Amino acid sequence: MSTDFDHIVIGAGISGLGAAHFSAQRGRTTLVLEASERSGGCLNSPHFAALDNFWVEAGGHTCFNSYGNLLTILDDLGLTAQAQAKVKVGYSLWQDGKRRSIVSALHIFEALRSIPRMFTAEKDGRSVADYYGSVLGRRNYQDLLRHAFAAVICQPADDYPTEALFRRKPRRKEMIKAFTFAEGLTTIADAIAAQPALTVRTKQQITAIACDGDGFRVELANGDTQHCDYLTLAVPPDVAARLLPAGFEAAHNLIKPIGMAEIETLALVLRSADVALKPLAGLIAVDDAFYSAVSRDFLPDDRYRGFAFHFRPGVLCAEAQLERACAVLGVSPQRVAAHTHIHNRLPALRTGHMNLVRQLDAALAGTRLGMTGNWFFGVSIEDALTRSQAEMARLFGA
Numbered sequence: 437m438s439t440d441f442d443h444i445v446i447g448a449g450i451s452g453l454g455a456a457h458f459s460a461q462r463g464r465t466t467l468v469l470e471a472s473e474r475s476g477g478c479l480n481s482p483h484f485a486a487l488d489n490f491w492v493e494a495g496g497h498t499c500f501n502s503y504g505n506l507l508t509i510l511d512d513l514g515l516t517a518q519a520q521a522k523v524k525v526g527y528s529l530w531q532d533g534k535r536r537s538i539v540s541a542l543h544i545f546e547a548l549r550s551i552p553r554m555f556t557a558e559k560d561g562r563s564v565a566d567y568y569g570s571v572l573g574r575r576n577y578q579d580l581l582r583h584a585f586a587a588v589i590c591q592p593a594d595d596y597p598t599e600a601l602f603r604r605k606p607r608r609k610e611m612i613k614a615f616t617f618a619e620g621l622t623t624i625a626d627a628i629a630a631q632p633a634l635t636v637r638t639k640q641q642i643t644a645i646a647c648d649g650d651g652f653r654v655e656l657a658n659g660d661t662q663h664c665d666y667l668t669l670a671v672p673p674d675v676a677a678r679l680l681p682a683g684f685e686a687a688h689n690l691i692k693p694i695g696m697a698e699i700e701t702l703a704l705v706l707r708s709a710d711v712a713l714k715p716l717a718g719l720i721a722v723d724d725a726f727y728s729a730v731s732r733d734f735l736p737d738d739r740y741r742g743f744a745f746h747f748r749p750g751v752l753c754a755e756a757q758l759e760r761a762c763a764v765l766g767v768s769p770q771r772v773a774a775h776t777h778i779h780n781r782l783p784a785l786r787t788g789h790m791n792l793v794r795q796l797d798a799a800l801a802g803t804r805l806g807m808t809g810n811w812f813f814g815v816s817i818e819d820a821l822t823r824s825q826a827e828m829a830r831l832f833g834a
């Protein structure tokens with residue numbers, strides 16, 4: 437069967453775009469098919485045309501100089517020099533309807549007593565609650581860390597696997613430590629998608645995949661069909677489980693139980709003059725309807741300030757979310773200059789996940805099917821790209 441593309445990647449989040457980039461770099465003709473209207477997935481910087489294109493990060497907001505695979509892509513695209521340092525502003529806790537310092541929730545003597553365990557405690561196979569409760573103390577975990585971690589992964593953190601939360605990665609020291617771009621992190625997704633070496637098509641919902649000779653047949657909701665020799669799934673685990681073709685039952689059974697966290701994000705913009713709150717990186721909610729609120733203060737603007745509130749699902753309706761966010765920011769909802777609601781999704785990993793990934797890799801070994809995402813090593817952009825790079829090396833050679 438003749439195919440237009442050697443390799444089709446399904447999903448144009450950073451995992452799929454990264455896989456496509458690494459595939460195209462290996463000389464494979466590569467097509468990315470994305471269900472939504474835009475590429476980027478959780479990299480989403482909505483711009484507000486009526487407000488001089490001021491933007492807010494509704495998903496991922498920070499890259500670090502430890503993101504080696506990302507930096508390689510930025511080098512390839514000539515984007516590295518355009519990275520912008522984030523202004524240093526701190527996070528606060530949001531508790532009992534008030535902003536509090538993070539230090540105020542720390543039980544310092546308990547931390548000092550527990551910290552030596554950090555040098556000997558094993559992370560692997562342990563939940564976040566178990567590991568951090570042990571190395572920083574139970575009260576520190578209950579009063580501070582569980583909220584901070586829930587704010588990072590936008591879901592309850594207690595049962596999350598420790599080794600998937602923060603992974604140590606070597607830093608590229610000549611590079612800015614924490615960075616973004618003048619137009620936000622969608623700059624990265626847009627630049628990968630725009631390169632002539634690969635093709636990205638949006639509004640292409642994949643409904644089914646079948647094995648076809650040595651390759652695959654991909655069926656789209658619009659009735660189209662595509663054929664390819666190699667296929668990579670770069671979609672959330674529930675979608676991957678649904679799309680896996682017959683013949684991949686072992687992989688299907690492994691990934692089907694992986695849960696997803698649904699996140700109701702509200703991105704809103706206010707005129708700077710209307711917000712009395714001192715500049716801040718964001719709020720970590722201890723006892724509210726949202727997990728966290730991330731501000732745009734890391735790249736200050738004279739006229740506007742932006743915030744993304746990441747709400748727990750199904751707690752408040754859209755209107756009540758806007759009211760809640762305004763109450764937290766101390767402004768009247770009438771003063772909101774612009775806002776938008778976005779549905780984010782992140783994997784809800786559980787202890788034992790790394791063992792599951794090992795079994796999944798064994799089930800995929802020797803096949804022409806790649807699988808990547810933010811649900812292998814961890815949710816960060818670099819964790820996703822690490823998996824994408826490894827899968828492209830498996831399919832096409834190092």
Ligand SMILES: Cc1cc2nc3c(=O)[nH]c(=O)nc-3n(C[C@H](O)[C@H](O)[C@H](O)COP(=O)(O)OP(=O)(O)OC[C@H]3O[C@@H](n4cnc5c(N)ncnc54)[C@H](O)[C@@H]3O)c2cc1C
Nearest residue numbers: 447449450451471477478495496497498642810815816817
């Ligand atoms: C609020 C928030 C803040 C974050 N902050 C940071 C941060 O500061 N730094 C950091 O490193 N990471 C951060 N992350 C994590 C990181 O942004 C994400 O884990 C990563 O961008 C996910 O990329 P992905 O490609 O694996 O998945 P996704 O971005 O979810 O992409 C999957 C894509 O698949 C598409 N798709 C689904 N089904 C189909 C189908 N049937 N057919 C075709 N396409 C389909 C989807 O539309 C989507 O575009 C954050 C995440 C969130 C939600």
